[in-house]
Amino acid sequence: MKEIDELNLPEDLNYAEDHEWVLRDGDTVKIGISDYAQDQLGDIVFVELPEVGAVFNKGDEFGTVESVKAVSELYIPISGEITGINKSLEDSPELVNTDPYKNGWMVQVKPGNPDELNELMNRNAYLEMLKGME
Amino acid sequence: MRYLPHTEEDIKEMLQTVGSESLDALFSMIPENCRRSEDMNLPESLTEWELDKLMENLSNDIAASPEYKSFVGAGSYEHYIPASAQYLLSRSEFVTSYTPYQPEMTQGTLQAIYEYQTLVSRLLGMEVANASIYDGASALAEALLMSIRITRKNKVAVSQLVHPLYRQVIKTYFKPSGYEIVELPYLESGLTDISGLKDLEDFAAVAVQSPNFFGCIEDLHTVGEMAHEKKTLLVAAFTEPLAFGLFKSPGSLGADIACGEGQSLGIPQAFGGPALGLFAGKLKYVRHMPGRLVGETVDRGGKRGYVLTLATREQHIRREKATSNICTNNSLCALASAMYMASTGGTGIRSLARLNYDKSEYLKSAFRNAGIGIPFEGATFNEFVVKLSGGSRKAYDRLLKKKIIAGLDLAPYYSELENHYLFCVTETKSRAEMDRLVQEMTS
Amino acid sequence: MNNAIGTTGLILNEPLLWEKGKRGRCGISIPKQDVPSADIAPSLSGEGPDFPDLSEVDVVRHYTRLSQWNFGVDTGMYPLGSCTMKYNPKTNERQTQLKGFAQAHPLLPTELSQGALKLMYELEKYLAEITGMDAVSLQPAAGAHGELAGMLIIHAYHTNKGTNRSKILIPDTAHGTNPASAALCGYKSVPVKSSEQGVLSKESIEAAMDEETAGIMVTNPNTLGLFEENIIAISEIVHAKGGLVYCDGANMNAVMGIVNMGDIGVDVMHLNLHKTFSTPHGGGGPGSGPVCVKKHLEPFLPVPRIIEDNGQYVFSEDFPESIGKLHAFYGNFGVMIKCYSYIRSMGAANLKRASQLAVLNANYIKEKLKDVLHLPYDRPCMHECVFSDKHQKSDKITTLDMVKRLMDYGFHPPTIYFPLVVNGAIMIEPTETESREDIDLLIDAFKAIVEEAKTDPDKVRNAPTNCKVQRLDETAAARNPCLTG
Structure with a gap:
C-alpha cells in the first residue's frame, strides 16, 4: 500500500468523502475513484456501471468495484443523469488501478444541481481528510 | 475411545500449560x-463390531436390489456404478x-471441479x-431466483409437469419474498400446455422440465421462442440427465438456465x-449465478493451475447482496459424477442412453401388447405413465408381495390421475425381468 | 525445525481429461442389448455430449494423480477455524455403503424403508438431546441451508402471529453466511458490534432490538472462539420485544454435554454434521445442516416429519403451519448415517470428552503461541483461538505469507482474515482428534516461520515451494474468467 505522500492527487479535480473524484468538463462532469481508493482496493477485477440515462441523487449507489475478495459500492458525489460510461472498463478493469484519472474514469454525468460541485473538496482538503484517517 | 488421542499424562501436562486445574475448569468462562x-x-x-451389526440390521430393513425389483424412478434412478468410480x-x-480455499494444497479438487464444470456444460449444451x-x-x-435478479421481474411460470416435490421446494423458497408462481397446466398428450405463454406479461422465467415428470420430451425450443x-x-429443468446422451440438450434448444438432478451420473x-x-x-449471466466457480489461471512460475474465482458473488463477501446463501455444496457428488462421465465418455454415454431408451420402449410395447394403456403417446426417456384398470391398487399390492415394485402411484401427486402409475426402466432391468413384470400384472 | 513433515513428494503431472483419451475407448461396462433397438424421432435426437473417451485405466490414473495434489484430514493436521476439521472415522464410510442404505429409493412405501426411517427418527432424538432443544428436522442439506430453514421458521412464526418484521440483528462475530440467509427471507441485517472483550454486551442488544426486529442470529461460541456469556440476558431482551433467538451451531463442538442451548434462550439453531459430528467435508460437501427448535416452533419445521406409531415409522405431511419442503426428498441421508454411526460409537461421555479436549487443545495452542503471534483477545478461549499478523507488520510479512509457508511445513493453513473484527486474523481450530505431538509440531512450525519472517522474509513471501503449484494469480482468474475447457 502507498504512503500518503506517495499518492497521486491532481490539482484540477474535486474529491468526495467516499473517495470519488469529479472533473468538470463543459456541461458535464466525469467521475472516477481516487488513487487512494484504487490502492486500498488492490487489483480491480470488475467494474459494474449504470446504464446511460439513469438518474441519481447525490449519495446514491451508482455501481460497484470488485477486487478478488472484496466488493465496494460506488456512491455518486453529485446528483444528475448518466450521459456516458467508460466501456473500456468492461474488458480492462485494471485501468482503474493503472490510470485512475484518465483512462480509468467511470461515468459522465450531467449535473442536476451544479451547486453541489461547490460542496466537494479540493486537493488539499482531501489530503487533509486522508491524513486524518491515519 | 480410538478417535481421541490424549493420554492422561498429556491432559495433565497440557492443563498445566494453560493453567487450568481440570478439564471442567476449562469452561470457567461459561x-x-x-x-x-x-x-x-x-x-x-x-x-x-457392535456398530456393524446394528447398522446391518437397520440397512436390512430397507427394500433393495437384487432382492426387490423396483420400477420406480421419479427423480431417483437406479443405474450401475462402476467399481472404479x-x-x-x-x-x-x-x-x-x-x-x-487454499489452492496450492487442493489442486486435485480444483482441477476435478473445473473438469466437472466443463463436462456438465457439454452435457447440457450450456456455456x-x-x-x-x-x-x-x-x-x-x-x-x-437468479432469473428474478437478471430480469428484475418478480413472477415466474412453472409447468405442472415439473417434479411435484421440486415445485413444493420452490414455494418454500419463494414464500417470504412474495414472488408469484403461476403454474402452467398440462395437456392430454402429457406435455405442458404452453398456449397461455403468449398472454404472460412481466414474467422473469418460465420453467419447464424435460423429460418431464411423466417421462415425456417437451418442446423446449418452442417454449424458448415464446418466452424470449x-x-x-427459459429455465430448463430435468431429473434424468442421462437423457441428453440421446436427446437434444437444453442449451441447444434455447435454455437460458439449465438445472436439475445429477444423481443418475454415478451417485447412489x-x-x-x-x-x-x-x-x-x-456466460453473460455468470455474475448472477449462485454457488462456487473454479477458473483456470497460472502460478508464479507460469504453470497452469486452478482457483475458486468470481467469489465476490458469494455470501462470505457480498453478504446480504450475495447471489445465494449457499456455501458448502455437494462437491464430492460432483466429483462422483465427473468420474462417471469420464468413465462413460461420449461414446459410452450415448450407448447407455440408447440402451435405457430401448429398454423402456420394450416395456412400453409389452404393456401395450398385454392391453395395458399408455395414456401419453409421445416420446419418452426411461419413464412413462401407464393406466391400469380399476382395482389397480390390488395388483400393485400383489406384486409387492412378490418383491416387485410396480411403479409409482400418481394419484397422490395428480388427483385426476387415479389408477395411473409412473414406470421407470434403466439399464439395470433385463428383458426377462420386464417380461415377468408384465406377466404378473396381467395374471 | 528439523523434523518438519512437509517435504517434496513424487508429484506427477496430469493433463485435463479431454487432453487425453481416444475416440472409441470406454471406461464403463455397458449391459448387453437384450431388447430390440427402438425408433427415435430424428427431430428429437441430439448429437450426445462431446466427452473424451477414456479407458478404465486412464480414468483411474487420472483421479489417483489428482488426489495426490490434495491435502485432507487423513493427510495431516487441518486447523481451519470454524470448520471443525476433525478425523472422519472410516467405519462411518463403511456403513453408508451397506446395500440397503445405498440403494434405498426415497419414494417407496414406508413399510419398505423402515430401517431408514428408524435411523432418522432416532438421530433426531439424539440431536435434540445433545443440543437441549425439543424437535429436529434433518432435511437441510448444509449449514447455510439449515440457516435458511431457521430464518424461514422465524419468518413463519411472525407471519403466523400476524406481524411483519423487517430486520434481524447480526453480531460482527457471527458467521459470514448469516446475512445472506436472512436476506432470502427479506430481512435487513442490522450489524451489532461486540465489546472489547470480544462478546456481545447486554447494552448493545438493548439499543438495537425493537419491535420491527424479528430476532438475532448469534453464533455461540462466537467466531473469536469466545462463549457469549451474556446470552441469557440477551435472549431475555430479544424475547421481551417479541423477537426470537437463532443460534448458528457451527461451533457446537466446543460445548457438547456442557451447554444446553435450549436452556440459555435459544429458540432455533442449526448444526453442521460435517463439522461437529465427524462426517467428512468432501472438498466442499455434501454436508448436512439439521435445524433444531424449541417446542413453540415445532409446528413450523419442514415436512415431511417422521412419526412413530407402535414401533412403525411413517412420514407425515400433516403440519399446516410448516414452512414446507427444502429438499426434493429428506435431506442428505448418506451424511445422516455417518453422524448416527459417530454418535452411537462415541456415546454421551465421549462426546463430552471430545468437547473438553477440543477446548484444551485450543487453549494450549493459544498459550504456546501468544508470545510470538499477536493475540488480540487474551482470555480463555473455547475450541478455537484467533491471532493476528500485527507483530509481523514491521517485517512486511502478512498473515497470508505465514500460512502459505505453513504448507511447506506440512500443515493446512488455519482460517485467515476472518473474523473481520480482527485485522489479519489467523483463526486456529485444532479439534480434539489432534494429538499433543502433532499440535507441538504445528506450534514449532509457527515459531520457525515467525523467525524466518525476521531473518529470511523472502522465503516466507515466496512460499509455498513444496506444493504442486506456487501461489496462483487469482486476479487474472477473476479478470478474464476461464470456467470451462
Missing part, C-alpha cells in the same frame, strides 16, 4: 447458569479435504456450469440424498 446440569441421555457407546471416490485426499447445488429441487429454486419474445428466460440413490444439483447458464 457462567454457571448456562451450564448443563445433567449428563446427556444417549445410548451407551458401541464397539466398531466408487473406489476412486473413496480416496481420502478428496473425501477429507475442505472447500479448496458455464457451477460447482454444484444441493439437489435438483434447490437448483431449480436458485435458478428462478416476452423477454422472459441413498434414500434421496446426498444427490447433486446441476446448474448451468449462459
Whole structure:
C-alpha cells in the first residue's frame, strides 16, 4: 500500500468523502475513484456501471468495484443523469488501478444541481481528510 | 475411545500449560447458569463390531436390489456404478479435504471441479456450469431466483409437469419474498400446455422440465421462442440427465438456465440424498449465478493451475447482496459424477442412453401388447405413465408381495390421475425381468 | 525445525481429461442389448455430449494423480477455524455403503424403508438431546441451508402471529453466511458490534432490538472462539420485544454435554454434521445442516416429519403451519448415517470428552503461541483461538505469507482474515482428534516461520515451494474468467 505522500492527487479535480473524484468538463462532469481508493482496493477485477440515462441523487449507489475478495459500492458525489460510461472498463478493469484519472474514469454525468460541485473538496482538503484517517 | 488421542499424562501436562486445574475448569468462562446440569441421555457407546451389526440390521430393513425389483424412478434412478468410480471416490485426499480455499494444497479438487464444470456444460449444451447445488429441487429454486435478479421481474411460470416435490421446494423458497408462481397446466398428450405463454406479461422465467415428470420430451425450443419474445428466460429443468446422451440438450434448444438432478451420473440413490444439483447458464449471466466457480489461471512460475474465482458473488463477501446463501455444496457428488462421465465418455454415454431408451420402449410395447394403456403417446426417456384398470391398487399390492415394485402411484401427486402409475426402466432391468413384470400384472 | 513433515513428494503431472483419451475407448461396462433397438424421432435426437473417451485405466490414473495434489484430514493436521476439521472415522464410510442404505429409493412405501426411517427418527432424538432443544428436522442439506430453514421458521412464526418484521440483528462475530440467509427471507441485517472483550454486551442488544426486529442470529461460541456469556440476558431482551433467538451451531463442538442451548434462550439453531459430528467435508460437501427448535416452533419445521406409531415409522405431511419442503426428498441421508454411526460409537461421555479436549487443545495452542503471534483477545478461549499478523507488520510479512509457508511445513493453513473484527486474523481450530505431538509440531512450525519472517522474509513471501503449484494469480482468474475447457 502507498504512503500518503506517495499518492497521486491532481490539482484540477474535486474529491468526495467516499473517495470519488469529479472533473468538470463543459456541461458535464466525469467521475472516477481516487488513487487512494484504487490502492486500498488492490487489483480491480470488475467494474459494474449504470446504464446511460439513469438518474441519481447525490449519495446514491451508482455501481460497484470488485477486487478478488472484496466488493465496494460506488456512491455518486453529485446528483444528475448518466450521459456516458467508460466501456473500456468492461474488458480492462485494471485501468482503474493503472490510470485512475484518465483512462480509468467511470461515468459522465450531467449535473442536476451544479451547486453541489461547490460542496466537494479540493486537493488539499482531501489530503487533509486522508491524513486524518491515519 | 480410538478417535481421541490424549493420554492422561498429556491432559495433565497440557492443563498445566494453560493453567487450568481440570478439564471442567476449562469452561470457567461459561457462567454457571448456562451450564448443563445433567449428563446427556444417549445410548451407551458401541464397539466398531457392535456398530456393524446394528447398522446391518437397520440397512436390512430397507427394500433393495437384487432382492426387490423396483420400477420406480421419479427423480431417483437406479443405474450401475462402476467399481472404479466408487473406489476412486473413496480416496481420502478428496473425501477429507475442505472447500479448496487454499489452492496450492487442493489442486486435485480444483482441477476435478473445473473438469466437472466443463463436462456438465457439454452435457447440457450450456456455456458455464457451477460447482454444484444441493439437489435438483434447490437448483431449480436458485435458478428462478437468479432469473428474478437478471430480469428484475418478480413472477415466474412453472409447468405442472415439473417434479411435484421440486415445485413444493420452490414455494418454500419463494414464500417470504412474495414472488408469484403461476403454474402452467398440462395437456392430454402429457406435455405442458404452453398456449397461455403468449398472454404472460412481466414474467422473469418460465420453467419447464424435460423429460418431464411423466417421462415425456417437451418442446423446449418452442417454449424458448415464446418466452424470449416476452423477454422472459427459459429455465430448463430435468431429473434424468442421462437423457441428453440421446436427446437434444437444453442449451441447444434455447435454455437460458439449465438445472436439475445429477444423481443418475454415478451417485447412489441413498434414500434421496446426498444427490447433486446441476446448474448451468449462459456466460453473460455468470455474475448472477449462485454457488462456487473454479477458473483456470497460472502460478508464479507460469504453470497452469486452478482457483475458486468470481467469489465476490458469494455470501462470505457480498453478504446480504450475495447471489445465494449457499456455501458448502455437494462437491464430492460432483466429483462422483465427473468420474462417471469420464468413465462413460461420449461414446459410452450415448450407448447407455440408447440402451435405457430401448429398454423402456420394450416395456412400453409389452404393456401395450398385454392391453395395458399408455395414456401419453409421445416420446419418452426411461419413464412413462401407464393406466391400469380399476382395482389397480390390488395388483400393485400383489406384486409387492412378490418383491416387485410396480411403479409409482400418481394419484397422490395428480388427483385426476387415479389408477395411473409412473414406470421407470434403466439399464439395470433385463428383458426377462420386464417380461415377468408384465406377466404378473396381467395374471 | 528439523523434523518438519512437509517435504517434496513424487508429484506427477496430469493433463485435463479431454487432453487425453481416444475416440472409441470406454471406461464403463455397458449391459448387453437384450431388447430390440427402438425408433427415435430424428427431430428429437441430439448429437450426445462431446466427452473424451477414456479407458478404465486412464480414468483411474487420472483421479489417483489428482488426489495426490490434495491435502485432507487423513493427510495431516487441518486447523481451519470454524470448520471443525476433525478425523472422519472410516467405519462411518463403511456403513453408508451397506446395500440397503445405498440403494434405498426415497419414494417407496414406508413399510419398505423402515430401517431408514428408524435411523432418522432416532438421530433426531439424539440431536435434540445433545443440543437441549425439543424437535429436529434433518432435511437441510448444509449449514447455510439449515440457516435458511431457521430464518424461514422465524419468518413463519411472525407471519403466523400476524406481524411483519423487517430486520434481524447480526453480531460482527457471527458467521459470514448469516446475512445472506436472512436476506432470502427479506430481512435487513442490522450489524451489532461486540465489546472489547470480544462478546456481545447486554447494552448493545438493548439499543438495537425493537419491535420491527424479528430476532438475532448469534453464533455461540462466537467466531473469536469466545462463549457469549451474556446470552441469557440477551435472549431475555430479544424475547421481551417479541423477537426470537437463532443460534448458528457451527461451533457446537466446543460445548457438547456442557451447554444446553435450549436452556440459555435459544429458540432455533442449526448444526453442521460435517463439522461437529465427524462426517467428512468432501472438498466442499455434501454436508448436512439439521435445524433444531424449541417446542413453540415445532409446528413450523419442514415436512415431511417422521412419526412413530407402535414401533412403525411413517412420514407425515400433516403440519399446516410448516414452512414446507427444502429438499426434493429428506435431506442428505448418506451424511445422516455417518453422524448416527459417530454418535452411537462415541456415546454421551465421549462426546463430552471430545468437547473438553477440543477446548484444551485450543487453549494450549493459544498459550504456546501468544508470545510470538499477536493475540488480540487474551482470555480463555473455547475450541478455537484467533491471532493476528500485527507483530509481523514491521517485517512486511502478512498473515497470508505465514500460512502459505505453513504448507511447506506440512500443515493446512488455519482460517485467515476472518473474523473481520480482527485485522489479519489467523483463526486456529485444532479439534480434539489432534494429538499433543502433532499440535507441538504445528506450534514449532509457527515459531520457525515467525523467525524466518525476521531473518529470511523472502522465503516466507515466496512460499509455498513444496506444493504442486506456487501461489496462483487469482486476479487474472477473476479478470478474464476461464470456467470451462
